[in-house]
Amino acid sequence: MLDNQTDTPALRDEEGGVRPDFIEAVSEAIDGGNVQALRDLVGDLHEADLGAVIEAIEPDKRPRLVELLGIDFDFTALTEVDDTVREEILEELQPRTVAEGVRELEADDAVAILQDLPSEDRAEILDQLPVMERVALARSLEYPEASAGRRMQTDFIAVPHSWNVGRTIDYMRETAELPERFYEVYVVDDARKFVGAVPLDRLLRSKRPVPIADLMEDERPLIKADQEQEEVARLFQRYNWVAAPVLDTEGRLVGVITFDDVADVIQEEAEEVIKALGGVRPDEELSDRVWYIARSRFNWLLVNLATAFLASSVLGLFEEQLQQMVALAVLAPIVASQGGNATTQTMTVAVRALATRELVDANAKRVILRELLVGFLNGIAFAAITGVAAYVWFKVPGLGIVIGLAMICNLVAAALGGILIPLALHRMKLDPAVASSPFVTTVTDVVGFFSFLAIATVWFGLR
Amino acid sequence: MLDNQTDTPALRDEEGGVRPDFIEAVSEAIDGGNVQALRDLVGDLHEADLGAVIEAIEPDKRPRLVELLGIDFDFTALTEVDDTVREEILEELQPRTVAEGVRELEADDAVAILQDLPSEDRAEILDQLPVMERVALARSLEYPEASAGRRMQTDFIAVPHSWNVGRTIDYMRETAELPERFYEVYVVDDARKFVGAVPLDRLLRSKRPVPIADLMEDERPLIKADQEQEEVARLFQRYNWVAAPVLDTEGRLVGVITFDDVADVIQEEAEEVIKALGGVRPDEELSDRVWYIARSRFNWLLVNLATAFLASSVLGLFEEQLQQMVALAVLAPIVASQGGNATTQTMTVAVRALATRELVDANAKRVILRELLVGFLNGIAFAAITGVAAYVWFKVPGLGIVIGLAMICNLVAAALGGILIPLALHRMKLDPAVASSPFVTTVTDVVGFFSFLAIATVWFGLR
Numbered sequence: 001m002l003d004n005q006t007d008t009p010a011l012r013d014e015e016g017g018v019r020p021d022f023i024e025a026v027s028e029a030i031d032g033g034n035v036q037a038l039r040d041l042v043g044d045l046h047e048a049d050l051g052a053v054i055e056a057i058e059p060d061k062r063p064r065l066v067e068l069l070g071i072d073f074d075f076t077a078l079t080e081v082d083d084t085v086r087e088e089i090l091e092e093l094q095p096r097t098v099a100e101g102v103r104e105l106e107a108d109d110a111v112a113i114l115q116d117l118p119s120e121d122r123a124e125i126l127d128q129l130p131v132m133e134r135v136a137l138a139r140s141l142e143y144p145e146a147s148a149g150r151r152m153q154t155d156f157i158a159v160p161h162s163w164n165v166g167r168t169i170d171y172m173r174e175t176a177e178l179p180e181r182f183y184e185v186y187v188v189d190d191a192r193k194f195v196g197a198v199p200l201d202r203l204l205r206s207k208r209p210v211p212i213a214d215l216m217e218d219e220r221p222l223i224k225a226d227q228e229q230e231e232v233a234r235l236f237q238r239y240n241w242v243a244a245p246v247l248d249t250e251g252r253l254v255g256v257i258t259f260d261d262v263a264d265v266i267q268e269e270a271e272e273v274i275k276a277l278g279g280v281r282p283d284e285e286l287s288d289r290v291w292y293i294a295r296s297r298f299n300w301l302l303v304n305l306a307t308a309f310l311a312s313s314v315l316g317l318f319e320e321q322l323q324q325m326v327a328l329a330v331l332a333p334i335v336a337s338q339g340g341n342a343t344t345q346t347m348t349v350a351v352r353a354l355a356t357r358e359l360v361d362a363n364a365k366r367v368i369l370r371e372l373l374v375g376f377l378n379g380i381a382f383a384a385i386t387g388v389a390a391y392v393w394f395k396v397p398g399l400g401i402v403i404g405l406a407m408i409c410n411l412v413a414a415a416l417g418g419i420l421i422p423l424a425l426h427r428m429k430l431d432p433a434v435a436s437s438p439f440v441t442t443v444t445d446v447v448g449f450f451s452f453l454a455i456a457t458v459w460f461g462l463r
Numbered sequence: 464m465l466d467n468q469t470d471t472p473a474l475r476d477e478e479g480g481v482r483p484d485f486i487e488a489v490s491e492a493i494d495g496g497n498v499q500a501l502r503d504l505v506g507d508l509h510e511a512d513l514g515a516v517i518e519a520i521e522p523d524k525r526p527r528l529v530e531l532l533g534i535d536f537d538f539t540a541l542t543e544v545d546d547t548v549r550e551e552i553l554e555e556l557q558p559r560t561v562a563e564g565v566r567e568l569e570a571d572d573a574v575a576i577l578q579d580l581p582s583e584d585r586a587e588i589l590d591q592l593p594v595m596e597r598v599a600l601a602r603s604l605e606y607p608e609a610s611a612g613r614r615m616q617t618d619f620i621a622v623p624h625s626w627n628v629g630r631t632i633d634y635m636r637e638t639a640e641l642p643e644r645f646y647e648v649y650v651v652d653d654a655r656k657f658v659g660a661v662p663l664d665r666l667l668r669s670k671r672p673v674p675i676a677d678l679m680e681d682e683r684p685l686i687k688a689d690q691e692q693e694e695v696a697r698l699f700q701r702y703n704w705v706a707a708p709v710l711d712t713e714g715r716l717v718g719v720i721t722f723d724d725v726a727d728v729i730q731e732e733a734e735e736v737i738k739a740l741g742g743v744r745p746d747e748e749l750s751d752r753v754w755y756i757a758r759s760r761f762n763w764l765l766v767n768l769a770t771a772f773l774a775s776s777v778l779g780l781f782e783e784q785l786q787q788m789v790a791l792a793v794l795a796p797i798v799a800s801q802g803g804n805a806t807t808q809t810m811t812v813a814v815r816a817l818a819t820r821e822l823v824d825a826n827a828k829r830v831i832l833r834e835l836l837v838g839f840l841n842g843i844a845f846a847a848i849t850g851v852a853a854y855v856w857f858k859v860p861g862l863g864i865v866i867g868l869a870m871i872c873n874l875v876a877a878a879l880g881g882i883l884i885p886l887a888l889h890r891m892k893l894d895p896a897v898a899s900s901p902f903v904t905t906v907t908d909v910v911g912f913f914s915f916l917a918i919a920t921v922w923f924g925l926r
């Protein structure tokens with residue numbers, strides 16, 4: 001195998017990116033229908049690497065790759081690609097091919113592949129599965145989206161509470177059909193209700209006659225199948241769990257969530273916040289089509305256009321003053337822009353701290369006060385700098401004082417808007433990451449323009 | 464114990480936030496010097512919960528809590544609080560108290576507590592430790608910041624490659640000093656060089672006479688102690704490792720990194736991107752002092768002020784045209800703002816995809832082209848909307864066409880700037896999350912103002 005690999009180009013460069021020459025070799029093998037070459041290249045790849053290759057090749061070559069590899073294609077790789085990429089591949093494949101591939105997977109991977117399919121296609125694929133697997137998968141798919149039930153795998157080790165360490169280890173040695181990977185053994189009572197969890201290291205440290213029930217970690221918060229995945233991820237992070245049992249409403253063990261699912265949830269959640277703050281829909285992916293992206297970004301820009309017109313209508317109120325002193329028209333955007341940047345800083349901190357539950361009722365007042373003070377201090381600093389610069393530029397006596405006062409007003413407004421709006425949205429059960437930004441920048445645009453021009457009108461006795 | 468707990472208020476509310484009444488009870492116990500009450504409240508808390516309590520109480524009560532609890536205080540809790548909070552507490556405590564607390568910890572937790580201390584304080588604490596621990600800790604602290612060596616724990620199980628399953632299990636049963644928690648057993652040769660890793664589930668599934676060397680997972684990429692933690696996190700995520708051995712330059716096993724360290728790294732890395740995009744320094748924390756925050760945000764705002772003046776200087780070039788047609792002064796910020804929002808969308812996607820290595824040389828061209836098309840399509844859409852709105856507002860014939868053309872120019876510039884600037888910064892080995900934003904919004908402000916006013920000057924034959 002090693003001999004083989006010296007001929008094939010390396011998959012990744014030093015930075016961890018997929019190398020173009022590897023992708024070219026794969027593309028050539030697909031175009032030439034060269035199954036042997038394709039197998040040599042990608043047959044032994046880890047699912048994550050195979051997923052990276054699929055994303056890197058041309059869209060029309062992707063289903064062809066799956067077909068050419070046949071039973072050598074590991075469908076787990078499809079859990080590693082963007083949703084759009086997966087859906088486009090699955091559309092092209094025969095339901096039987098998909099069913100055969102999905103059959104080999106653990107429940108969570110199968111759910112990940114099937115959950116976004118149109119319900120007809122999904123039903124067609126489920127129909128091709130053996131009864132047991134069909135029923136289990138259908139049940140997992142009934143849990144709410146983004147719930148523990150969708151993320152869990154349904155393969156786990158559960159032993160009766162009467163067993164001891166020796167019997168448990170013997171059972172694991174003798175049973176062929178164990179989960180591919182496991183980190184804890186679960187203890188259940190006669191009604192299959194969950195009693196406790198035993199980490200493998202505890203099991204290994206203990207002598208054979210020790211009752212398994214003595215090794216259970218007690219008093220861990222329990223996870224329900226319909227619980228939100230973000231909540232589950234927070235528990236995992238807080239208590240450093242490697243795995244956790246998932247229970248149904250009757251307290252029966254139905255699955256297991258593991259640390260790697262949680263890493264994905266943390267990553268996805270952070271990605272959602274990043275995208276939301278940047279005005280990008282959370283489901284936008286690098287492989288999406290131009291039309292889809294243009295439409296989804298359009299909505300956000302339309303909201304912002306409305307707020308931009310609102311802000312400019314404030315400028316419109318002062319048309320005559322702007323005509324009398326055109327320096328005001330030149331300087332007004334500076335006041336607004338400085339407020340916009342300051343409010344973005346505050347909002348970013350607030351949104352992130354709300355998402356991680358660091359910002360809670362207990363410290364909200366302290367944080368509001370702090371932001372207010374920061375806004376006031378930087379307001380004074382930038383009042384001085386901008387005031388001097390404006391005076392030097394236009395040589396109009398008093399202009400520096402006017403823009404300085406406006407700057408203080410706007411940076412205080414920026415601080416208040418940046419913290420209060422996310423807090424209010426959170427209290428109204430709206431996602432502050434998604435909704436805050438247009439509101440807060442409207443505040444600073446409007447306050448920036450209005451304070452600057454109103455103060456100027458009074459100071460210079462305009463109109 | 465359960466009886467006790469029914470009297471004390473619950474720590475967390477339904478959302479997972481710390482409850483104010485619990486914090487009040489803790490504060491009262493601290494003020495009253497009531498050790499017993501304090502122990503009842505926080506003595507049995509998980510380190511993460513104790514950390515949350517420490518962050519929630521008043522800053523001056525924090526060192527007092529540590530002192531009152533004495534040997535009952537679990538120093539691991541200090542790894543769960545903001546850096547500033549930790550530093551302020553450690554400053555107040557006696558070096559001996561800290562040394563005694565740190566002694567009980569695993570290497571990675573001890574390093575986390577000691578690494579940010581001033582080197583004098585750190586030396587004073589290290590001096591109080593027994594030789595073995597002092598040397599081990601000092602070595603960990605020598606690895607570069609944010610490297611695998613700083614994150615790893617130095618407690619692990621290593622067995623000779625000649626052992627079999629039975630002997631390995633017996634060893635674990637008989638040895639008292641095992642790591643608190645472990646997920647893999649490592650195999651080393653006679654020179655203590657790393658040979659392979661055996662996950663516990665593989666060990667448990669295998670019969671006692673099986674040679675341990677037969678169970679090793681081979682061909683995993685290896686982690687070096689000086690490797691960057693972000694790189695390590697990407698490997699963990701890609702291959703779903705639960706733990707990974709860390710090797711020194713000679714290939715000797717020096718420590719272990721586990722999934723929970725990786726979850727922290729993923730979280731921190733995402734947090735850095737979120738903050739950088741929002742113009743907040745990555746080390747700013749919710750518990751920082753007003754002065755510190757004001758100063759650190761000031762720098763970012765100063766850069767943005769410079770770019771705002773630059774953009775306004777473009778307006779300044781057209782002072783006479785603005786005076787002749789004041790509608791231009793009112794509408795110009797709309798063109799600039801729409802460009803700013805569009806470029807933020809593109810930049811957000813680019814920065815995130817660069818951080819996760821999804822955007823690489825192999826697909827850069829495709830993504831640039833896609834952004835360009837998205838910018839052009841939305842440029843046309845908003846040209847139409849803004850053009851109609853501007854005409855309806857000011858009733859100036861041709862004004863709609865002028866602002867429409869400017870809008871197309873600026874949204875195309877927004878797309879190009881939003882993708883090319885992060886790519887260029889990344890190629891120059893600069894962090895695109897930190898540096899992109901001032902550049903890209905300067906592009907759209909300048910192009911927005913200039914295109915609108917230049918087109919207007921020509922169209923209306925101004926001046």
